[in-house]
Amino acid sequence: MHEADPPLLTIELDGLERLHRGKVRDLFRVGDDLLLVTSDRVSAFDVVMNEGVPGKGRVLNQVSAFWFDQLSRILPNHKITIDVDAMPDAVRRHARVLRGRSMLARRTRPLPVEFVVRGYLAGSGLAEYRATRSICGVQLPDGLAESSRLPEPILTPTTKEQAGHDRPITFDEMAKILGPERARETKAAALALYQAAHEIAEARGLLLADTKFEFGELNGRLIWIDEALTPDSSRYWAKAAWRPGVPQDPFDKQVLRNYLLGLKDWNKAPPAPTLPASIIETTAQRYRETARILMGHDVD
Ligand SMILES: Nc1ncnc2c1ncn2[C@@H]1O[C@H](COP(=O)(O)OP(=O)(O)OP(=O)(O)O)[C@@H](O)[C@H]1O
Ligand SMILES: [Mg+2]
Incomplete structure (x- = not known):
């Protein structure tokens, strides 16, 4: 992990055509295939926050890869590789940005x-x-x-x-x-x-x-x-x-959601409020912890 790295919020990849920018991920065309790049953007109540959660994109990308591998016997999936060194040259040029947070995938309908x-x-x-x-x-x-x-x-x-x-x-x-x-x-x-x-x-x-x-x-x-x-x-x-009869806190976003729910003057619509550093850091830890529990090892 590179916890000290600043969160990655925008992704610009010279020479690759961007097909789509979602709330969290950007998609690029790589020949007939797709490159999915997961940023550190975080949304809650469908609003994208101004701050990112450092390392979150790597968590999401590696958790996806983990589950695709675990469950490929049930249904084939789009994953080709998350190893940037094994990706085409046009992608590898951007290895520093992409490492750990990108997946080369088959493009489908x-x-x-x-x-x-x-x-x-x-x-x-x-x-x-x-x-x-x-x-x-x-x-x-x-x-x-x-x-x-x-x-x-x-x-x-x-x-x-x-x-x-x-x-x-x-x-x-x-x-x-x-x-x-x-x-x-x-x-x-x-x-x-x-x-x-x-x-x-x-x-x-x-x-x-x-x-x-x-x-x-x-x-x-x-x-x-x-x-x-x-x-x-x-x-x-x-x-x-877990206890039926009451709401359960989502394991990862609990800290962020509870913080936002506690704000009296934010109505869950843009613009997002400013997040304190401690909330961001705890949220980042929670995402890493979820990945560690599921995968049995830390995120790369
Ligand atoms: N292998 C694939 N082939 C074709 N399209 C894909 C493939 N994998 C993902 N997609 C599409 O890429 C898009 C990913 O977008 P993303 O999830 O980042 O944003 P979004 O769903 O449009 O918006 P949101 O921010 O609400 O998630 C989705 O429309 C998804 O259906
Ligand atoms: Mg989506």
């Missing part, structure tokens, strides 16, 4: 659905359950509390909107978008990936409350793309502290 899988009741799933006793058309039993484990994990897909918030959809709506066969295949894959990941994380002391998968198509084949079970796409809870 992304499916226009976000495959959310929930094993516990939290977030928007909890709100929908309270209103309707179901989530995305999946009927659930009475009497579940906030943070309860569901009888079995469920797929609660959403649309993938270009602008604005993603919209929850039922399996039948998903089948209209993807076709019945792709819908069945992706549902089975998402649930199998979740179950396997939950088992691995739980054995290491973290509960995987829910997560979001993305899939793409390449030559007609289904490929797991984007980020894999990172703290940005998933809720991890400390297993030892």
Whole structure:
């Protein structure tokens, strides 16, 4: 780790075409492939903070690579390598910026659905359950509390909107978008990936409350793309502290979220408030700790 390095907020790579800049990651074209570069930008309540969290990008990139490797027996994924020295020259030139935080990946045609899988009741799933006793058309039993484990994990897909918030959809709506066969295949894959990941994380002391998968198509084949079970796409809870009936703190962003919730004059819309150095440092430590727990070793 290079904790002393300043956080990387903007990524400029001479000679590479940027395809997309998301809240946290930048995508570049490398021939027929993609380079995904994870910055140290951090967002909470959908607002990107002005400050970065040093080392966070390396955590997310290496946690993704870990999960892609662990679960490749369940579904092929887009990862080619995260070893910058093994990447093409046009990329290697930027090794100093890219090392540890970038993944060369196969470029696919992304499916226009976000495959959310929930094993516990939290977030928007909890709100929908309270209103309707179901989530995305999946009927659930009475009497579940906030943070309860569901009888079995469920797929609660959403649309993938270009602008604005993603919209929850039922399996039948998903089948209209993807076709019945792709819908069945992706549902089975998402649930199998979740179950396997939950088992691995739980054995290491973290509960995987829910997560979001993305899939793409390449030559007609289904490929797991984007980020894999990172703290940005998933809720991890400390297993030892888990208690149904009350909200659980997300393991990584707990410190940052609690700080923001405690601000009386910030309404969770841009501009972001200024973060104290101690909050940033504790958040950075939490991200590293999550990675260490999952991977069994420190982030490079
Ligand atoms: N292997 C791949 N092939 C094609 N597209 C991919 C691949 N992996 C990821 N993507 C796409 O790249 C984009 C990554 O963007 P990113 O997650 O950084 O931002 P975003 O999802 O647009 O916005 P947000 O800031 O809300 O996350 C997504 O649209 C994702 O579907
Ligand atoms: Mg995204």
